[in-house]
Amino acid sequence: MAEGCPTPGKLEFAIESNEIRGPFNLSETLLSGQTDGAGWFEVDGAFWDAEKIDLQFIKYIVRQIGTTDRPALNVTIVGINALQSKTAIDAKAYLTRILRLNDDLERFYSEFKNDRLAKTFPHHIGLRLMLASNPFESLISSISSQNASIKRWHRLVQLIKERFGQKITFADGSNFYTFPEARALSKATRSRLAVCRPGYRAEYILNVARLVAEGNLDLTALSNMSYEDARSTLLEVCGIGPKVADCFLLYGLGFTRAAPVDVWVHRIAQRLYRKHMTVKQTETFLQDRFGRWAGYAALYLFHYARTCSGRVR
DNA sequence: AGCCAGGCATCAG
DNA sequence: CTGATGCATGGC
Numbered sequence: 001m002a003e004g005c006p007t008p009g010k011l012e013f014a015i016e017s018n019e020i021r022g023p024f025n026l027s028e029t030l031l032s033g034q035t036d037g038a039g040w041f042e043v044d045g046a047f048w049d050a051e052k053i054d055l056q057f058i059k060y061i062v063r064q065i066g067t068t069d070r071p072a073l074n075v076t077i078v079g080i081n082a083l084q085s086k087t088a089i090d091a092k093a094y095l096t097r098i099l100r101l102n103d104d105l106e107r108f109y110s111e112f113k114n115d116r117l118a119k120t121f122p123h124h125i126g127l128r129l130m131l132a133s134n135p136f137e138s139l140i141s142s143i144s145s146q147n148a149s150i151k152r153w154h155r156l157v158q159l160i161k162e163r164f165g166q167k168i169t170f171a172d173g174s175n176f177y178t179f180p181e182a183r184a185l186s187k188a189t190r191s192r193l194a195v196c197r198p199g200y201r202a203e204y205i206l207n208v209a210r211l212v213a214e215g216n217l218d219l220t221a222l223s224n225m226s227y228e229d230a231r232s233t234l235l236e237v238c239g240i241g242p243k244v245a246d247c248f249l250l251y252g253l254g255f256t257r258a259a260p261v262d263v264w265v266h267r268i269a270q271r272l273y274r275k276h277m278t279v280k281q282t283e284t285f286l287q288d289r290f291g292r293w294a295g296y297a298a299l300y301l302f303h304y305a306r307t308c309s310g311r312v313r
Numbered sequence: 314a315g316c317c318a319g320g321c322a323t324c325a326g
Numbered sequence: 327c328t329g330a331t332g333c334a335t336g337g338c
Contacts, residue, residue: 033319146320152336153319199334204321241321262319278328279320302319 009081009171011088015073015095017066022105024071025126026064029099032303033150034130034251038141038157039179050168050176051133053094054087056080057178059170060095068126078170098131108293115289116272117297120304127303129295131254135219136212137179138252142244143204159196160205164188182212204239211237223253230255242283250295259286259294260302268305 030040030047040047046063059078066072077083077091096102105128109121132138140160145153157179164180186209193202211217217237222230227249234245246260261269261282269282277285290297 142319145318147318147333148320148335149318149337151318155336197335199336200321200332201334239321243320247319260319263317264319280328306319 010078011083012076013088017070017072020071020101023068023126025068028127038154053090057168078172098133100128108296120300123308124303129299132252134179135252136182139248142247143239156196156198163196182209185209186213207238227255227257256295257292259298264305265298265301268301
């Protein structure tokens with residue numbers, strides 16, 4: 001196996017505070033209920049997930065060791081067998097990307113310090129958007145979230161992984177189920193999917209899995225389109241409406257000007273800005289006012305509405 | 314028990 | 327275009 005250099009099944013590295021632009025709060029970010037916090041597991045203060053890096057699945061255990069204002073992360077990666085030291089370098093770049101550690105949060109705070117949005121800042125300093133590691137998973141996950149509580153939605157995604165994904169056992173003995181490829185999920189039938197309890201979302205999930213598997217919905221192509229074109233393409237798909245499309249565009253493809261408007265964001269936007277706005281008006285309002293930060297605005301509004309709703313005025 | 318959940322498709326006006 | 331309704335099911 002190991003040829004020459006010693007290659008342990010476990011490597012450790014740090015992401016230093018000078019490699020993170022502005023404040024960061026890992027647990028706020030992962031537990032804020034955004035579309036891509038779903039997969040992470042918490043084990044006494046640290047969080048882990050797994051994804052394919054360098055053609056093999058790696059488990060990464062991330063622990064915040066600095067403060068929110070001067071954040072640093074301690075990362076342990078675990079492979080299935082041995083690890084190359086190059087994998088640690090790639091894992092670091094990967095984590096920097098999906099945790100969006102280069103987003104200039106201070107700039108966001110200062111740019112809107114006189115906006116009513118600033119009301120939400122003190123409660124959630126260091127809260128960052130996340131970027132999905134797997135766009136297809138992000139799309140199915142977004143569809144699965146509709147008209148369901150966060151708890152139920154996370155459960156559905158986890159059941160899809162356990163039922164249709166691939167089981168992996170890492171060198172530390174832990175088990176993980178990968179999210180199925182579009183092809184694998186497209187072969188599921190209604191009755192086989194029913195064990196995951198998707199409810200009426202079943203036909204949406206199967207429809208989208210088939211479209212992607214057959215190449216009729218090309219997620220890579222979408223990421224190369226303009227936001228408007230990608231969005232209108234998505235809206236033609238049965239099961240994808242404005243909110244699901246924006247969630248996927250934001251979390252799955254990284255269009256930060258997408259501002260998903262759900263019941264929470266809609267309610268809080270009306271209380272903070274204008275009493276009578278339709279959902280559609282709220283969408284355009286957020287996009288016009290916050291531009292490339294609209295996704296962040298929606299995230300802060302969402303999280304604020306859910307955690308501080310009693311104190312809103 | 315009954316209402317609501319990170320909505321959407323469909324149909325009526 | 328806007329507004330009302332059914333949807334499948336769990337969480338609280």
